[in-house]
Amino acid sequence: MPEYDVILAGGHVLDPRNRLDGRMDLAISGGKVERVEPEIDHDLASEVVDVSGKWLMPGMIDTHVHVAGSHSTWDPALGYRMLAAAGTTTAIDFGGTPETLIDGMQRMGSGMNVGGLYVMVPGQTIPRDDPPPAEVRRIVSEAVSRGALGIKMIGGYYPFTPEVTATIIAECNRQRAYIGFHLGTKESGSRLDGLREVPALVGNGRLHVAHVNAYCRGSIKRPVEECEEAIQILTARREHYVSEVHQAVPNGTSGRCDLHGNVEADVARNCLKLRNYPTTADGIRQAIKDGYASVIREKDHAVVYVGGREALAMFDELETDCPLSFPVNLPATAFHLTTAKDRTGEFVVDAIATDGGSHPRNIAIESTMALVKFGALSPLEMATKLSWNPARMFALPSKGHLGVGADADVTVIDPAAGKATMAIVDGKPIMRDGRVLGSGGRLLVTEAGRKVAEASGLPFQVLDLTSSKLYAGYGG
Ligand SMILES: [Zn+2]
Incomplete structure (x- = not known):
């Protein structure tokens, strides 16, 4: 019987909490980090994933x-x-x-x-x-x-x-x-x-x-x-x-205007004011024509920014209640x-x-x-x-680091391309080379939400926010 489910072999491990900053093998079993050492015998694992040349961070x-x-x-x-x-x-x-x-x-x-x-x-x-x-x-x-x-x-x-x-x-x-x-x-x-x-x-x-x-x-x-x-x-x-x-x-905001044609959202008004456009529906139309405002929409199962005629048509079709983006x-x-x-x-x-x-x-x-x-x-x-x-x-003590016993959640980065090539949750890849492999997910709730989490049918984890950084040392 192999001792480990998988070894991520030969990557440069970055773990600020445990001060790991060097080439390591990372052995995972049951969704947890089991060993992090410069050399782990590859024969001990059911699967070896070569991540040499890559950076591994929690x-x-x-x-x-x-x-x-x-x-x-x-x-x-x-x-x-x-x-x-x-x-x-x-x-x-x-x-x-x-x-x-x-x-x-x-x-x-x-x-x-x-x-x-x-x-x-x-x-x-x-x-x-x-x-x-x-x-x-x-x-x-x-x-x-x-x-x-x-x-x-x-x-x-x-x-x-x-x-x-x-x-x-x-x-x-x-x-x-x-x-x-x-x-x-x-x-x-x-x-x-x-x-x-x-x-x-x-x-x-x-x-x-x-x-x-x-x-x-x-x-x-x-x-x-x-x-x-x-x-x-x-x-x-x-x-x-x-x-x-x-x-x-780019930001994200709303173009919605009131009955007088005045832009409602403070954020959108500020974006218009930054470039001296009137804070009105016509101001937004002009900003779209000038390429300053874009409309956010779904297209071919992706969310994209669109400009020009298409954006103008959507803004009018939605009677101004339209998601916008400005490069602000x-x-x-x-x-x-x-x-x-x-x-x-x-x-x-x-x-x-x-x-x-x-x-x-x-x-x-x-x-x-x-x-x-x-x-x-x-x-x-x-x-x-x-x-x-x-x-x-967010009080996730078994995340954010790769010490022994930590959740085997890892992001693998290609340092030359400057982007993630793999995302691993519980020791299993949910993304590889841009292809999403995972489905569902684990719901994070507080103790008060336990019943809803159970009823959802999703795996879940209960967080104790009293130990979060937000509430650290808070006695009020
Ligand atoms: Zn937000």
Whole structure:
């Protein structure tokens, strides 16, 4: 009887927690890492996969994706395959409901570990935009018992008053539910002013600040000054926040206009203002004609950006309620915030995410590899931001590293091509050379969501968020 199911042989293992940075064989049995050593006898394994010349890091954990919820022009569940193709092994949805998440995994899952936050959309997922504290309490506890890991507020689209926002954060903290926030309230924008408001909203609590780079697009000060202020705000009270950056230039937003033809979403208005377009339906039409705005849509089972006539026709056909993308995320901002460290040498922003999934911008590995080639990050730092820190953010102690007993989730990277060539979950490939092999997936829930997870028929894992980085040392 062979001792191991598989040996990944001869790759360069990158494991920041266990300080592994060199050529190793990695032996896997029963979905767990059994041995990591420079030489393991290949005869001890049923299967040997030659990964010489490749980099092996703990599986990529994408802490901000979109695979659940609903969109008018595409099926978000397409994102499961798109993420696996990019090398992702674990993903956290930041914009749906547990029901749409589970349904998508069952229909189109790609074998990843997947958890999700419950998005607060007044009139759709919650009754109104001014819930009193007792109602907030009920919304949060119902969300986790339906299988969510916590709550996502999208202030750039459905802002609450600062008071209601603070109540939601405090209630999530009280229940130790995860709380992610796309910044913006009725008194601040989804910009640097939204970030300035955060310390007062959070008080002594805890918050995941979503895509910090998206608030440093140069709306208020020069982008580099916005980055410096963002870093100051985050480092001044760093135990209160976890955060992530994405590195794709195109964003995702909504073109929806009110009855007077005025653009509703703060995010879309900001994009138009950045290039001096009117914040109206005609402004969007002009931005599409000029090639500044694109429409996001499904085509041949993929999600793509389209421009020109096709985009204009869709914008009108959907009566403006149309997903749009603008090339507004500045590479210099992403670079600055990705690489910034505090005085103790810790990264200011914990993770690199994609804000992708079904948005066609799952480039975190490719862009981070470019930073490694540039010398801005070491290979171990790449693994820290793509896997080890994300594992800590979401209380996944057996992920994010490749120590003995860890889950055998591995992302294999071709350093010459600068992208993932294999994604392995529980010792089995879910993607090889861009081909997605996995299906279904493992649902990540809290104890409150156990019943729903059992009823889903999917394999599941219960997370204890009290031990997450978000709630580390939190006594409130
Ligand atoms: Zn997002």
